[in-house]
Amino acid sequence: MRILQICHKPPRPAVDGGCLAMNAITNGLLNNGAQVKLLSAFTRKHPLDLESIDSGYLEQVDLEGVPLETDLDVRAAYIALLNGESYNISRFYSHQFAMVLKRILSRERFDVVHLESLYTTPYIDVIRMHAPTALISLRSHNHEFQIWEQRWKAAQNFFYRLALRHMTNVLERYEKMVLDKVDTIVAISSEEGNGYRNWGFSGPIHVAGFGIKAPEKVKNAPPPMPTSNPRKGIKMFHLGAMDWGPNKEGVSWFLREVWPQVLQAHPHSEFHLAGKGLDPQKWIDVPGLFNHGEVENAGTFAEQHDLLVVPLLRGAGIRVKIVEAFSRGIPVASTTMGIQGLEITDKDCLVQSEPENLAQAIIDLLNDSSRLKGLSEAGVKVATTSFDQDKIGAELLEFYGQHVRI
Numbered sequence: 155m156r157i158l159q160i161c162h163k164p165p166r167p168a169v170d171g172g173c174l175a176m177n178a179i180t181n182g183l184l185n186n187g188a189q190v191k192l193l194s195a196f197t198r199k200h201p202l203d204l205e206s207i208d209s210g211y212l213e214q215v216d217l218e219g220v221p222l223e224t225d226l227d228v229r230a231a232y233i234a235l236l237n238g239e240s241y242n243i244s245r246f247y248s249h250q251f252a253m254v255l256k257r258i259l260s261r262e263r264f265d266v267v268h269l270e271s272l273y274t275t276p277y278i279d280v281i282r283m284h285a286p287t288a289l290i291s292l293r294s295h296n297h298e299f300q301i302w303e304q305r306w307k308a309a310q311n312f313f314y315r316l317a318l319r320h321m322t323n324v325l326e327r328y329e330k331m332v333l334d335k336v337d338t339i340v341a342i343s344s345e346e347g348n349g350y351r352n353w354g355f356s357g358p359i360h361v362a363g364f365g366i367k368a369p370e371k372v373k374n375a376p377p378p379m380p381t382s383n384p385r386k387g388i389k390m391f392h393l394g395a396m397d398w399g400p401n402k403e404g405v406s407w408f409l410r411e412v413w414p415q416v417l418q419a420h421p422h423s424e425f426h427l428a429g430k431g432l433d434p435q436k437w438i439d440v441p442g443l444f445n446h447g448e449v450e451n452a453g454t455f456a457e458q459h460d461l462l463v464v465p466l467l468r469g470a471g472i473r474v475k476i477v478e479a480f481s482r483g484i485p486v487a488s489t490t491m492g493i494q495g496l497e498i499t500d501k502d503c504l505v506q507s508e509p510e511n512l513a514q515a516i517i518d519l520l521n522d523s524s525r526l527k528g529l530s531e532a533g534v535k536v537a538t539t540s541f542d543q544d545k546i547g548a549e550l551l552e553f554y555g556q557h558v559r560i
Contacts, residue, residue, distance in 0.1 A: 155187075155188050155265050155554060155555065156188075156189045156263065156264045156265050156266075157183060157189065157191070157264060157266045158190075158258065158266070158268065159179070159180060159190055159192050159193070159268045159270065160267065160277065161194040161195065161274065162194075162195050162222075162246055162271055162273035162274050163194065163195060163196065163197065164196050164200060164202045164203075164219065165177035165180055165194070166207045167206045167207065169200070170395050170430065171473070175342070175364050175365075175474060176270050176293075178366065179270075179362070179365065179543075179546075179547070179550070181365070181543050182365050182545075182547020182548070184214065184215075184547075185543075185544045185547055186547045186548045190214075191215060191264070192215040192218070193217075193220070194218070194219050194220070195220055195246065196220070197222050197223070198223075199224070202219040204217075204219075218258070220248070220254050221250070222248050224245050230244070230245065239324065239328075240324045240328045242325050243272065243275070243276060243328055246273040247276040247277070251277070252277060255280050256284055259280075259281065259288075260284055264288050265288065265289065265558045265559075266288060266289045266554050266558060267289070267290050267291070268291050268293060271293065271295050271298075272329060273298075275292065275336075278332070278336070282335075287559045289554065289557055291336065291337060291339070291340055291554070292336040292338070292339050292340070293340045293362075294339055294340065294341045294342060294346050294350070296342070296346065296495075297329065299322055299326035303322045303326075304400075305318050305399065308468070330353050333350065333353060333354070333355045336357070337357055337358075337557065338359070338360065339358075339359045339360070340362050340550065341359060341361050342361075342363060342364060342495065343363060343496070343497065345494070346495065358553070358557055360549075360550065362550050365542065365543025365546040365547070366477050366543055367542075367543055367544075388424075388461055388520060389423075389424045389426060389460050389461070390416075390424065390459065390460065390461045390462075390463050391425070391426040391427070391428070391459040391462060391463065392405055392408075392426075392428075392462070392463050392465070393428050393429055393449075393456060393462070393475055394475060395429050395430045396429045396430065396436075398431075400466055403467060404464075404466045404489070404492075405427065407465055407467060407509075409425075409440055411509035411513075412512050413425060413442070413443075415509075415510070415513035415514075417442050420520050421442075423520065424443075424444060425440075425442055425443050425463070426443075426444045427443065427444070427446060428447065428452075428455055429449075430448050431448070432445065432446075433447075453478070453482070456482060457482055460484070460485070460526070461484070461486070461526075462475065462484055463486075463487050463488075464487070464488035464492035465489055466489055467491055468491060473492055473494075477537060480534065480536050481533075481534070481537040481538075481541070483531075484530065484533065485503065485526055485529035485530050485533060486503035486504065486533065487504040487506075487512065487515065487516055487519070488504065489506070489512070490506075490507045492505075497540070498536060502536050503529060503532075504516065504519060504529070
């Protein structure tokens with residue numbers, strides 16, 4: 155099966171959860187025998203660094219990248235506002251990208267055009283015109299309007315709040331309208347899939363969660379024990395893009411409401427922060443906190459610590475960092491929002507949303523090394539049974555095989 159995967163940012167190098175999710179789909183499809191061609195936009199925020207990508211991979215997917223200017227254009231945003239259009243979406247359309255896509259579709263035949271996220275849907279008309287027999291499938295990472303809905307509800311300035319609310323409403327209308335243009339939806343969770351059904355989408359929906367390839371040392375050996383003595387304190391960490399509002403708000407909340415309680419009970423515990431966009435001087439005066447800024451290798455950084463903290467209070471989609479931690483045998487402590495869409499339970503990780511409850515759950519965990527080991531084992535089991543990228547790729551190929559136009 156020949157599949158054209160269209161991305162709004164390069165899947166590699168995998169600098170955030172969205173990149174990881176797209177790359178997992180590519181790997182899962184390739185490892186199950188599909189022929190995948192990759193067409194990706196790249197921006198100032200998400201550049202295309204070909205030198206950091208394995209040459210074998212580049213040859214296998216025949217990667218083509220097209221530059222895209224997505225920085226805020228006040229004039230374009232104002233025009234979109236007057237026309238009732240979603241600037242969130244229109245800024246991802248470019249004539250150059252459309253021409254490259256047209257050339258590819260004119261020269262090659264594809265069974266499926268796999269659109270990664272809502273931001274690639276402005277090119278559906280081009281696909282219909284130049285690949286009329288191809289199955290057009292939308293890979294949904296989340297309901298995009300929900301992220302903006304949370305932003306306007308949290309905004310303090312009246313006029314800013316008003317503008318964000320308008321943008322959210324327009325984006326929601328677009329997100330519902332575009333459903334009439336796609337043939338199938340590949341949702342990242344059952345919750346997302348049910349949302350599309352409730353919106354009236356009657357076409358085929360397939361759920362394909364975030365996929366990972368568990369490190370061989372975890373798959374072939376018992377889960378690692380903490381690098382420190384739980385009764386004396388452990389090394390907790392948060393790893394995530396700190397230029398994303400929900401991450402910054404969540405960490406601030408954790409440091410203010412939860413961390414002091416944990417530190418009082420276990421004064422030798424440590425909390426380590428790392429991630430893209432993290433100011434190295436931020437929070438350096440917080441007791442027990444270590445700020446690492448942006449780290450070169452997220453996986454290596456994670457494996458140097460004992461407990462991942464995911465203190466999200468708002469957001470959408472799924473938290474890739476949790477699945478990555480599970481795959482490495484690293485226990486997780488999260489809010490309810492943090493595990494949203496992952497279809498896991500409090501048997502797999504610590505889940506508490508009230509600050510006092512989350513603090514006490516972490517403290518109890520520090521007092522019980524067997525519980526820590528149990529969560530480590532549970533995480534590995536969940537990762538290898540529910541989030542294996544090759545299994546997810548095989549199921550997606552089977553789904554596409556049932557719906558492609560012969």
